[in-house]
Amino acid sequence: MKVLITGVTSFLGVYTALQLLGEEHEVIGAVRPGSKNESVLTERGITKCPNYRTVYMDFDELPDAECGEEHFAEFVEKSGDGEKVIDAWIHFAWDGIGSAGRENTDIQIQNIENAKKAYIMAKLLGAKKFIFAGSQAEYGDGNHRSPRPISPYGKAKRAFGRWATEQSLLGQIYDKDAMQFIHMRIFSVYGDGDHKTSLVNTVLKGSLKKTPVVLGPCVQRWNYLEVRDCARAISILIESKDTRTDVYDIAGTDSRVLKKYVQAMNEIAGGGAELEFGIRSNNAEGGFNMSPEILKIQRLGFKQEISFEDGIGELVEKKRLELEAG
Numbered sequence: 001m002k003v004l005i006t007g008v009t010s011f012l013g014v015y016t017a018l019q020l021l022g023e024e025h026e027v028i029g030a031v032r033p034g035s036k037n038e039s040v041l042t043e044r045g046i047t048k049c050p051n052y053r054t055v056y057m058d059f060d061e062l063p064d065a066e067c068g069e070e071h072f073a074e075f076v077e078k079s080g081d082g083e084k085v086i087d088a089w090i091h092f093a094w095d096g097i098g099s100a101g102r103e104n105t106d107i108q109i110q111n112i113e114n115a116k117k118a119y120i121m122a123k124l125l126g127a128k129k130f131i132f133a134g135s136q137a138e139y140g141d142g143n144h145r146s147p148r149p150i151s152p153y154g155k156a157k158r159a160f161g162r163w164a165t166e167q168s169l170l171g172q173i174y175d176k177d178a179m180q181f182i183h184m185r186i187f188s189v190y191g192d193g194d195h196k197t198s199l200v201n202t203v204l205k206g207s208l209k210k211t212p213v214v215l216g217p218c219v220q221r222w223n224y225l226e227v228r229d230c231a232r233a234i235s236i237l238i239e240s241k242d243t244r245t246d247v248y249d250i251a252g253t254d255s256r257v258l259k260k261y262v263q264a265m266n267e268i269a270g271g272g273a274e275l276e277f278g279i280r281s282n283n284a285e286g287g288f289n290m291s292p293e294i295l296k297i298q299r300l301g302f303k304q305e306i307s308f309e310d311g312i313g314e315l316v317e318k319k320r321l322e323l324e325a326g
Helices: 011-022 039-043 105-124 152-174 199-209 227-239 257-266 294-301 308-325
Strands: 001-008 026-031 052-056 087-092 130-134 178-186 188-190 221-228 248-251 256-257
Touching: 001 011, 001 105, 011 026, 011 039, 011 227, 026 087, 039 256, 087 227, 105 130, 130 152, 130 227, 152 178, 178 227, 199 257, 199 308, 221 227, 221 248, 221 308, 227 248, 227 294, 248 294, 248 308, 256 257, 257 308
Parallel strands: 001 026, 001 087, 026 052, 087 130, 130 178, 178 248, 188 221
Antiparallel strands: 221 256
């Protein structure tokens, strides 16, 4: 299959590209011109793969989504024999994912507009699936039946998801083979290459350097999934013939109180950190419980392969070597 990935230089984008390339799919990585993160594609060996190529895409140069498909046609390069250009489009591109950015309404509104542009482009390129990297932040203090996102970030992800779902279902009224909208709600993913200020990296750094770690209350239920397992789940969504336009929670089978996760990280790394719970306030999403429903993705064949203890243990060994190397 031929898969285009926007946000390919992101943490999830890199691992998803590697997973798909390992399965001999053709991957097209869409990169923003002048991206400071493009080098990660070389560092991770992606650009060496014969089935990979980079294209440069600036959403700011595309028409407004509300202009309609006809205004996008000139930006789409169709193949001469009438065959589809791509089979699937995965949309990871999303600005403002840090604590401050999640609260920035202007950034999140622009994200919605860019995601709509991506959806229209995917449809014109002949994709059969548009796979969107949503977030557990869309649930907020609600539930699967009635999500109530708290932050502008969660609200924006949900707003685009509702728009794209409507577009897909309307298309299927007229064409049973219309593009599916696969709305992933990804819970908490960790692994090598994640942001240095992530909770996992912060705790492991404190433990290995034997320094205090200042934390929030950490009393909510949480769910961690290793990034390679996440990439496998995404690959299944692309390849499966049993998907439909729907929401799919992407998470592991092991949910715990966050404090228990933090204590386990510290213990695996040698127990060197002094964990100071309850000093910091919760982030933009609040302290709500994670309650993933993973039966839908499991029915498609997904099975978590990397336990939390194994994943953290592997990460600790890598970080130890980095510290020893200076």
